[in-house]
Amino acid sequence: KTFRPKRKFEPGTQRFELHKRAQASLNSGVDLKAAVQLPSGEDQNDWVAVHVVDFFNRINLIYGTICEFCTERTCPVMSGGPKYEYRWQDDVKYKKPTALPAPQYMNLLMDWIEVQINNEDIFPTSVGVPFPKNFLQICKKILCRLFRVFVHVYIHHFDRIILMGAEAHVNTCYKHFYYFVTELNLIDRKELEPL
Numbered sequence: 001k002t003f004r005p006k007r008k009f010e011p012g013t014q015r016f017e018l019h020k021r022a023q024a025s026l027n028s029g030v031d032l033k034a035a036v037q038l039p040s041g042e043d044q045n046d047w048v049a050v051h052v053v054d055f056f057n058r059i060n061l062i063y064g065t066i067c068e069f070c071t072e073r074t075c076p077v078m079s080g081g082p083k084y085e086y087r088w089q090d091d092v093k094y095k096k097p098t099a100l101p102a103p104q105y106m107n108l109l110m111d112w113i114e115v116q117i118n119n120e121d122i123f124p125t126s127v128g129v130p131f132p133k134n135f136l137q138i139c140k141k142i143l144c145r146l147f148r149v150f151v152h153v154y155i156h157h158f159d160r161i162i163l164m165g166a167e168a169h170v171n172t173c174y175k176h177f178y179y180f181v182t183e184l185n186l187i188d189r190k191e192l193e194p195l
Contacts, residue, residue: 032172036180044184045131049123051180052139056113058173059146063106065164066157075102080151080194102152109149113142136186143177143186150174151194 038047063070078086078100087097088105090112100108117123122138124131132138153161153170161167174195181187 032176032179033183036176036183038184045135048136048139048184048186049131052142053117053123055143055146055177055180056110056117059149059177060110062153062161062166062170062173063110063149065166066153066160067103067106069157069160070103070106070152072101072103075152075156078102078105078148078152079156080148081155084151084194086148086152102156106149106152109145113145116142140186143181144188144191147177147181147187147191147195150177154195 036051038044078088079102080086085099086105088094088100088108089097090108094108116138120126120129122132122135154174158167161170178192178195182192
């Protein structure tokens with residue numbers, strides 16, 4: 001239920017080339033801090049768009065590996081330990097921040113992000129179609145909420161990640177995410193405190 005098909009970039013497009021460059025950097029053992037820097041001459045919005053989609057795909061898969069252990073009984077509150085509780089608000093069904101069990105929060109989150117990244121008005125895929133003026137604000141909100149998935153997985157389910165032998169993958173994904181959002185100032189430092 002939590003697995004979603006990957007959003008792909010059309011071969012031959014500039015975003016596909018940026019995606020390939022980002023993947024090549026990550027797969028070559030290159031310093032992650034260097035790999036997240038905006039390539040010279042590239043548009044920041046394109047670079048951010050490619051990474052937001054990629055992080056959504058990866059983090060969704062990470063959560064998918066532990067979701068059977070993240071139940072309303074084991075995780076009655078979407079939290080990152082005793083100090084951090086995350087409430088859901090989407091300004092549609094949930095107009096005020098609402099406490100929810102972690103799996104319900106995760107499902108709403110993944111559905112919400114999927115709607116955003118598949119919306120051509122927000123994430124245009126056609127060459128020459130501009131990004132909306134509030135594009136970076138939308139991406140900041142998506143990334144901030146994706147960070148909360150890391151917090152929950154690390155604090156409440158990391159034992160499962162270790163049992164699966166996936167900690168190196170999750171750690172690398174988190175490190176890539178962290179360097180990216182801090183390089184481009186996409187998440188408030190206060191939000192990053194839980195990890």
